[in-house]
Amino acid sequence: MTQQSNESTRRGFLDVFIGICSAITAAAVTIPGLMYLWPAAKGGAGGEVEVKGAKNLAKGESEILQVKGKAVLVVRTSSGFDAYSAICPHLGCLVKWEGVRKEFLCPCHAAVFDSKGRVVSGPAPGPLSPYKVKEVGDKVFVSAV
């Protein structure tokens, strides 16, 4: 009886031990695989990005460029330059600047934003994110806020 009980204990211990070893082995194989799937951080040109055609823009015209891989719209205003994320917060399409109406318009689901990026109408859940604009001499630079 005692011998059987000892064997049961030993067998139970071995079951648990093998279970733990199997779990550790499975984790050792799976975790690096999942980490491999996670993209290594990178983005395009970052920091301050020069707006190449800034000085050729007339008032009310815009230029699109990428800052850290994200599309940004730079608009020439009467007082200088404004920059906003071109990515519509609804579903990620790129908005266009309508110079005559002074509005940003999303071509996918008709979200409309005013010249300050605020939602006017449509399905967008929030405004366009602003970007920082810096003028140095005759050059214009845009960077994330």
Added chain:
Amino acid sequence: MNAPGWLQRFLNERYNMEVANTFIDKQMHKRLPPHTGWLHIFGSLSLLLFISQTITGILLLIYYRPTPDEAHASIQYITGEAHFGWLYRQVHAWGASLMILGLTLHMIRTYFMGSYKKPRELTWMTGVMIFVVTITFGFTGYLLPWNQIAFWATTVGTESAAKVPYIGGWLQYCLRGGDAVTGETLSRFFVVHVIILPWVLTGLIAVHLFLMRATNLATMERVGEEKKTPEECGIPFFPVHVAKEGVVAVLLIAVLVTLSVLSPWEIGEPANPLSTPPHIKPEWYFLPSYQLLKYFQGPYGAFMGIIACSVPFALLFFWPMLDRGKERHPRKRPLAVGFGLIGLISALALGYLGHVSGLEKSYFGARYHFSEKGWPTRIADDAPPSDSGGH
């Protein structure tokens, strides 16, 4: 349907072929219920299309290159230079749509005939999984030509994933392989489309077919009162049903080639990450979800929209658990049939509204502009046509 004599001798001398022969013989001469007819061929049709997609997909892989710089050019090469490349590309593109159509018709037939009921619940559930995997096939394959429509449809599609609470951002980042749709996204979609999904679908189809053969096709009798089909009145799987499937296969090839020639898929402009073209629309099978998403606005609108789009699939999957009545005949299941019809009509209506939204269309001599939500506004007869009117 016997193997040549030399092959039989070769195998018999080496293996105990009796078990295999008995199994094959039983499967080939299985009797199907007497009501088995042409409505029962949509499953075989979908399987044939899967085989066609696999073959044409392998052929396309020989020349396709999954990088942003080369993907679009390689599709142009396949279409314009490779011998019969245009045909294989068109058959693959049309085959994807037809496979989803075939599966949809197969599910409609199964639903209205009550064939998902006990003991075939798992057959139905694996069928719904096959449907979802096939749609995922369509979504991942759509990006591969790397054209404008594909790029922006994928941007919108993966942006939707970000609206899932808590894990949305992580999910989107993982799907895209970064913040935006880039070459990393193309690589990921390529791997999923050509390696992971084919094996997943093969496995699901194998389980589905095994379950289907194990329980035979459903009769129209009440649950628990099904009688085994007698030899004299059942329809032999071979040659009667197989002959029907042969006819379907020949017709399918004819339809695929005809569509490829008369209505070819355009290659489109190469993807431009700095310009979203107007009126981006997904493939027809995503149009109901695409339109439904538009009716949910505000801070939690997109999330609620995703929930609304997911509920029909969850309902479909668990439907055998929800509808536990014993009747199979549609006339004796008014609630289930009504529910099914409402779902079907809603999907068709949403799909149509998604198709016309943002465009101008003419009906009975009058022109209408459809808003993004699909509401029509009549246009004055003397107003000039807009650029969207011709779509």
